Amino acid sequence: MIDELKKEADVRMNKAIDALGNAFNKIRTGRAHPSLLDGLTVDYYGVITPLAQAASIVIEDARTLSVTPWEKSLVQAIEKAIMKSDLGLNPSTAGTVIRIPLPPLTEETRKVYGKQAKAEAENARISVRNIRRDVLSSLKGLLKDKDISEDEERKGQDDIQKITDSFIARIEEALTAKEKDLMEI
Numbered sequence: 663m664i665d666e667l668k669k670e671a672d673v674r675m676n677k678a679i680d681a682l683g684n685a686f687n688k689i690r691t692g693r694a695h696p697s698l699l700d701g702l703t704v705d706y707y708g709v710i711t712p713l714a715q716a717a718s719i720v721i722e723d724a725r726t727l728s729v730t731p732w733e734k735s736l737v738q739a740i741e742k743a744i745m746k747s748d749l750g751l752n753p754s755t756a757g758t759v760i761r762i763p764l765p766p767l768t769e770e771t772r773k774v775y776g777k778q779a780k781a782e783a784e785n786a787r788i789s790v791r792n793i794r795r796d797v798l799s800s801l802k803g804l805l806k807d808k809d810i811s812e813d814e815e816r817k818g819q820d821d822i823q824k825i826t827d828s829f830i831a832r833i834e835e836a837l838t839a840k841e842k843d844l845m846e847i
Contacts, residue, residue, distance in 0.1 A: 663804060664818040671797045671822055675790050675829040682786040682836060689775050689782070690749060691843045694727045694764050696720070702747055704739045713740065722761065729753070729760040772844050779844065783837040787830060794826045 687697040696719040703710045704717075713719065717731040717740055729744075731737055741760055744753045753762045767775070798819060805815045 663809060664801070664814060664821070667797050667800055667818065668821055668825060671793055671825055674793045675825065678786050678789040678793065679829065679832055679836070681789070682782060682833060685782040685785075686779060686836065686840050689779055689840065689844075690764070691767070691775075691846070693724055694721050694762075696727065698749065698764075699727070699729070699744070699762075702743050704736060704743050706736065706739075713743065716740065717760075725764045725766070727762040727764070729762065730758060731760075734758050767844070775844050776841055779837060779840045783833050786833045790826055790829045790833070794822055797822050 684700070687695070688701055690698055696714075699713050699719055702713040704713055705711075706716050713729070716733075716736055717729045720728050720730075722728040729740060731740055737755060737758060737760065741753050741755055744751055744760070744762060751762050751764065753760045755761075801810070801815050801818045801822070804810045805812065810818070
């Protein structure tokens, strides 16, 4: 039973780490990366569709993304979606190709993005701690129902804490890497 709880905690905490990675991908660095546009959707014949399913997104150079819609009629909708997004990007269209130059980050925007990264990391830490709390509560329930002994509960708590500590360390590593990436010129 305790092993099942540890596996469940591990799976749920991995999901929190994955969510953090997705959040970090949306925070713009100085380099062009197709994942910047992951959250964008386009109205594709009345159906809201992720941009990656309606167009090809490639890196043209270090500071330019190129978006080529599968259909010419989507050019305007994609351009509008990029401009409406909170990414602060200004696309330029040349026929059916939409080029998105990424302006260099100023010191001020780097600091803002750094704060955003720290907030996302804190949300991930909170998520991991909430998962720990849920699992510890399940352990207490097992003890109360006399399904496990006090020694087993204590060992389970220690194991869950070790798992939690390892995931918190992974969050810190990811945050450090993202901050380093943001401060790179």
